[in-house]
Amino acid sequence: MLSYALQRVGLALVILIVVMLAMYGMVFLVPGDPASVALGPRATPALKALLTERMGLDQPVLVQIWRFFSHTLQGDLGVDVWSKRPVLDQIAEAFPHTLILGIVALGWALVLGIALGVISVVYQGRWVDRVLGVVSVSFISVPSFVVAIYLLLIFAVWLHWLPAIGAGKPGDVTSQIKALILPSLAVGIGWVGYLARMVRASMLEIMGANHVRTARAFGLPERRVVLRYALRLAIVPTISVIAMGLGSILSSAVFVETVFSRPGLGTLITGAVFKRNYPVVMGTVLVTTAFYLLVITAADLLIAKLDPRVRDALAD
Amino acid sequence: MKPPLLEITDLSVAYQTDTGPVMALRGANLVARAGEVIGIVGESGCGKSTLAAAVMNLLPATAKVTGGAVRFLGQDILTLAPQAQRALRGTAMAMIFQDPMTAFNPVLTIGDHLVDFQHQSRAPYRAKLARARDQLALVGLSDPDVILRRYPHQLSGGMRQRVAIAAALLMNPQVLVADEPTTALDVTTEAQILHLLRNLRQTYQGTIVVISHHLGVVAELCDRVYVMYAGQVVEQAMVDDLFHAARHPYTRALLACDPASFPNLTPVLPTIPGRLPDLRDPPKGCSFAPRCALRSARCTVAPPWAQVSPSHGVLCHEVGA
Incomplete structure (x- = not known):
């Protein structure tokens, strides 16, 4: 079990390095010199040179990569080209918003998805099951940003029940929870349907x-x-699907954060991409990739914990 | 006279399929008294497993009882409320399944199972665990405490079948149904499990119903045998009579095909020519007639049940009465 855990963590680190190299490669593959693209057509050469230097793009590629990795290992993700604020600070500010959004969305998916799946099984073939089937498939089919816009219209604009934008007032937990309900539903609803179908089939x-x-x-x-003999076993294959799904939850969070104007990694990364703010893009991708790998690795270990057959197969 | 422990009268069961109902059981009769070991034999598809499932009230949703009764101590269990049916299972009647590989939940330990299976008892957890340990020792598992902590996949097939037998005996059921208890096991393990079941007969007071397609297993274990063909009981006899004085042409053919009965190697194994009738449209007359060497004109009419002796009955025009 321990050697399996180490093996999984090692693999995750290798993937992380490969992803970062690929990201770095992208900076050079995108047409146009990053500095002139970022500054627009009327930039002076002096300004371009300044920005190129600030992004570290005047150095040879290998030196750039070396710098990036060694700085990263020291916990330094560079500074924002425009605001000169450390990237790590910006991520540290934005990440909790996205994390809580993802967790709550996943919570919806787990609670509602598993419940709907179990109900479908109990009423298999009857009208409850059929209605839930249609509902689940529609949940899966509707893109999260469409759900986001409708939720926004209905609950915020028309009914005024919940806030339309932002993440709530700092320090005011009630307002933060209220601000979380609609975005998390928008992100999680597809997963409610997906999990319901998976739990049902399994x-x-x-x-x-x-x-x-x-x-x-x-x-x-x-x-x-149903609950002890069937569900316990049916949960095992869904765990890895949920972990994989976290990737799509993070990417739909990008849209949903934009719709609800929530601060978060999504907002941070879209802004950075538009402004060719490479240190911020790189830092955000690094953190999300690391987080994603962490979750997948944790899921693999959890499966080994829950299924004694997997545990024993690993011990051999 | 006391009602028999288990009495199946005229039981008919049909499975609903896309091509129409399949009459898996057509008026099957069976009586089992306390202390008896009953055998049910027949080839695949003759309805013996359906009979077992009906006794346990475990028929799948596609199966429908179209007639008859299953009486336990005189009470028809098919008409009981689901709650009352459930209360009988595991306590009054228990079942040993064919495939010990898949009979247990892979994410629960043997101990979890054996404690759960005593859910109708009000004993505290520790008492249930102790009871489970005693039962495991009783079926010849040498290290019960270790077995309790094991998961099903960590045991061999033979050990699992022993655990299954221990589980079935946990609540001292009056009826024990063993559906092909040794079919999924290799020959050596099969012999051990048969030995165990035979020893069990010394201590166990209730009725055991053994279902098997294997004549050897039936000869080893049973007092009385029911031979089934195409959803009907075609012959019923004490085990010695069945093996030495079988009357029904099907039983005789079945005995003639048993490889264990040949003293020497034969170049070609004998078989029964023809095949099972289509149970979506069962024949009006004797269902074995198309394959029977003795058939005559009257076999187009359904044969009557005939007692050739008080303990030996047969469903045939030609050899009955």
Whole structure:
């Protein structure tokens, strides 16, 4: 188990390095000199030279890469080209907003998705199941930014129940929670549908398994059979899907943060890309990639923890 | 007279399929008294597993009971409320399944299972665990405490089947249904499990219903045997009578095909010519007639059940009465 954990962490680090190299390569592959693109057509050569130097683009490529990695290892992600603020500070400011958005969205997905999936199984083939099937598929099909706009219109603009923009007042938890409801729903609703379908399929397969028949043959109450014998097993394959889905949750957070004007990594990265603010782009990608890898690695370890068969296969 | 422990009368079950109902059981009868070991034999598709499932009230949703009754101590369990049916399972009647590989939940330990299976008992957790440990020792597992902490995949097939037997006996059921208990096991393990089941007969007071397509297993374990064909019981006899004085042409053909009965190697294994009738449209007359060497004109009419002796009955025009 420990060697498996180390192996997974090592693999995650390798992927992280490859991603960073690929990102660095992109800076040079994008047509046009970053400094002149960023400054526009009327920039003076002196200004261009200044910006090129500030971005570190006047150095040979290998030196740039070396600098980037060694600085990163020291916890220095460089400074914002425009505001000269350290990138790390900006990310540290934005990341919690995105993280809480992702977690709450995932929470919706887990609670509603698993519940709807289990209900579908219990009422399999009856109208409840069919209605839930249609609802789940529509949840999956509608893009999160469309959901975001509709939620915004209905609950913020028409009904005035919830705030339309921002992340709530600092220090005011109630306003922060209120500001979180609509964006997290917009991000998570597709996952509600997706998880409901997955849990349903996975449970139906398990409900037909011999061990479920055994449990019934011993007269165990149906509730116990569904929740202890079937759901526990059905959860295992969904964990890795949820972890993978975190990537898409982060990317839909980019849109949703824009719609709701929430501060967060999404807002930070879109702004930085438009302004060719490379240190900020690189730093944001590094942090999101690292976070994503962390979650996937954690999911793999969690699966090994939950499924004794996987655990034993690893021990061999 | 006391009602028999288990009595199945005229039970008919049909499976709903896309091409119409399949009559898996057509008026099956069975009586089992306390202390008896009953065998049910027949080839695949003859309805023996459906019969077992009906006894346990575990028929799949696609199966429908179209007639008859399953009486446990005189009470028809098919008409009981689901809650009352469930209360019988695991306590009054228990089942040993065919495939020990898949019979247990892979993410629960053996201990979790065995404690859960005593859910109808009000005993505290520790008492249930102790009971589970005792049962495991009883079925010949040498290190019960270790087994309790194991997950199903960590045990061998034979060990798992022992655990399954221990599980079935946890609540001292009066009826124990063993559906092909040794079919999924290799020959050596099969012998051990048969040995265990035979020893069990010494201590166990209830009825055991053994379902098997294997005549050897039935000969080893049972007192009385029901032979099934195409959803019907075609012959019922004490085990010795069945093996030495079988009457029904199907039973005779089945015995003639048992490889264990050949003293020498034969170049070609005998088989029963023809195949099972289509149970979506069962024949009006004797269902075995198309494959039968003794068939005559009257076999186009359904044969009556005939007692050739008080303990030996047969469903045939030609050899009955």
